[in-house]
Each structure stands twice: as C-alpha cells, then as structure tokens.
Amino acid sequence: MTARNIDGKAFAAGLRARVAEGAAEVIAKAGRKPGLAVVLVGEDPASAVYVRSKGKATIAAGMESFEHRLPADTSQETLETLVDQLNADPAVDGILVQLPLPRHLDESAIITRIDPDKDVDGFHPVNAGRLATGLPGFVPCTPLGCLMLLRDVHGDLTGLDAVVIGRSNIVGKPMAQLLIGDSCTVTVAHSRTLDLPAVVKRADIVVAAVGRAGMVKPDWTKPGATLIDVGINRTEAGLVGDIDPACAEVAGAMTPVPGGVGPMTIAVLLRNTLVSAARREGVTLSQDI
Numbered sequence: 001m002t003a004r005n006i007d008g009k010a011f012a013a014g015l016r017a018r019v020a021e022g023a024a025e026v027i028a029k030a031g032r033k034p035g036l037a038v039v040l041v042g043e044d045p046a047s048a049v050y051v052r053s054k055g056k057a058t059i060a061a062g063m064e065s066f067e068h069r070l071p072a073d074t075s076q077e078t079l080e081t082l083v084d085q086l087n088a089d090p091a092v093d094g095i096l097v098q099l100p101l102p103r104h105l106d107e108s109a110i111i112t113r114i115d116p117d118k119d120v121d122g123f124h125p126v127n128a129g130r131l132a133t134g135l136p137g138f139v140p141c142t143p144l145g146c147l148m149l150l151r152d153v154h155g156d157l158t159g160l161d162a163v164v165i166g167r168s169n170i171v172g173k174p175m176a177q178l179l180i181g182d183s184c185t186v187t188v189a190h191s192r193t194l195d196l197p198a199v200v201k202r203a204d205i206v207v208a209a210v211g212r213a214g215m216v217k218p219d220w221t222k223p224g225a226t227l228i229d230v231g232i233n234r235t236e237a238g239l240v241g242d243i244d245p246a247c248a249e250v251a252g253a254m255t256p257v258p259g260g261v262g263p264m265t266i267a268v269l270l271r272n273t274l275v276s277a278a279r280r281e282g283v284t285l286s287q288d289i
C-alpha cells in the first residue's frame with residue numbers, strides 16, 4: 001500500500017484564496033485592509049525567513065503587513081511598550097511576536113501582554129482557556145491547520161483513535177483539545193511515555209510534533225492510519241519531518257515535509273487575522289473559512 005499524499009501546500013493555497021475574498025469584503029464594508037503586525041527580535045536566520053514569507057503572504061491576501069524588527073539586545077520594557085502600541089493601534093487586527101525570543105526576555109510576560117482579541121497565534125492563556133472550555137477565541141495556527149487537513153481526509157472524525165506525540169502549549173495541547181472537540185478518543189504521548197510504538201500502533205490518526213527526525217517508524221503504524229507530520233528538522237539531508245517517509249508503505253494518508261503542515265500554519269495565520277478584522281469591524285463574512 002502507498003499512502004495518499006496530503007497536499008498541504010495546495011490546501012493552503014485554496015485557504016489563502018478564500019482569505020483574500022474575505023479581506024475584500026472587509027475592505028468594501030469597513031474601508032480599510034485587515035492588518036497583521038509581526039515582531040521579530042534578533043537575527044535568527046530561520047526566523048527571518050518565516051517572517052519574510054508571512055509578510056509576503058499577508059500582502060498577497062490583500063491585507064496590510066506591519067513588520068517590526070528589533071535588535072537582539074532589546075529590553076523587556078521596549079518590547080512591552082511596542083506590544084502596548086500595537087494593542088492600541090486600530091489598524092492592527094493581529095499581533096504575532098515571533099518565538100523563540102532571545103533568552104534574556106520573559107516570553108510568557110510578552111504573550112500575556114498581547115490583547116487576547118488580537119492574539120492571532122492563539123498563545124495567550126485566555127485563548128488557551130477559551131479553547132479548553134469551548135468558547136470562541138483564537139486557536140493556534142499549526143494545530144488548526146492540522147485539523148483542517150484531517151477533516152478534509154476523513155470528513156467526520158467521530159470515534160477515531162488519535163495519538164498526539166508532543167505536549168507543547170503551541171502544538172500538542174491545543175491539538176488534543178481540537179481532536180476532543182471533534183469527538184476523537186485522544187491520547188497525548190510525550191518523552192516519558194512508556195512503549196510509544198505500542199501507543200502509536202493503535203492510532204487511526206497520528207499527529208507528530210516532537211522535533212526528532214524520522215522518529216515514527218513503519219512498524220509503529222496501524223495499516224491505513226492518517227499521519228500528520230508537524231516536525232521541521234534541518235538535517236544534512238535537508239528539511240525532514242518527525243515521521244519516517246517509509247511509513248507511507250503502511251499508512252493510508254500522510255503529509256509530506258516540506259509542503260504539508262508548514263504552509264497551512266501561515267494560511268491559518270492569515271485566516272485568523274481576517275476573522276479578527278471582521279469581528280472588530282462588525283462585518284459578517286459571506287463564507288465560513
């Protein structure tokens with residue numbers, strides 16, 4: 001058997017096209033473009049690449065991009081003052097502070113300072129609480145992108161056995177919440193899980209978000225399972241995921257790296273920014289996205 005390739009890049013292109021239609025509706029009704037502010041502290045080359053591609057995608061969707069690049073030695077106070085300004089700026093619907101921040105900065109204090117209703121990353125504790133309790137709010141982009149792909153593959157996820165590998169606040173925990181919301185039976189595995197291969201082998205759905213190249217093996221995979229690879233590992237062999245590509249011999253469907261979850265993350269960020277702009281301007285969009 002060879003798994004179906006889940007083309008996240010193509011799905012993301014469709015999502016970005018729907019976001020562009022929604023952005024045009026906001027512009028027509030509110031007289032301004034949806035705006036996304038991205039803050040990058042320091043010179044990490046990988047982060048600079050992401051920030052540039054976010055900026056390009058934002059403009060291509062008909063939205064305004066506000067980029068703030070600060071030096072690596074920026075103080076906590078300076079960064080907090082910038083967040084306060086962006087919170088107060090009516091042209092800014094979404095604020096993203098690129099993580100990780102340099103070590104001398106208090107990441108949690110910065111995230112908590114962002115207005116939860118502009119927190120398009122969904123990292124603020126208020127949005128984590130909203131997700132956990134089923135209230136409307138922003139959902140982190142990577143797990144929401146994974147859920148969109150899973151719904152596209154399966155239609156209804158009810159009753160499926162899902163295993164999330166990784167328990168981070170950014171991917172693992174919100175992914176588990178979303179899968180519970182879609183009535184999966186959810187297991188969250190992590191570095192202390194006993195007999196991970198046996199846990200994964202039960203799963204109809206596997207979401208791997210650990211950051212270990214090729215960790216999930218073909219003999220861990222239930223025949224026909226859907227595998228979602230969140231891993232972005234830079235190796236000598238190039239960019240590789242957390243799932244061994246040989247799992248395609250056993251799985252039913254699988255995301256590639258690159259071209260799977262990564263492009264979805266950026267498309268969902270634009271989607272969340274559009275939703276924020278529509279809500280802030282009282283515009284009802286003509287389609288759910």
Ligand SMILES: Nc1nc(=O)c2c([nH]1)NC[C@@H]1CN(c3ccc(C(=O)N[C@@H](CCC(=O)O)C(=O)O)cc3)C=[N+]21
Binds near residue numbers: 141239262266
């Ligand atoms: N506040 C914050 N929010 C984030 O969402 C956030 C962040 N900080 N810090 C860094 C990570 C990483 N991230 C990615 C986005 C797109 C791709 C992506 O498009 N990847 C391409 C490949 C790109 C390449 O070749 O390097 C792909 O998988 O096909 C990857 C990773 C968002 N992040």
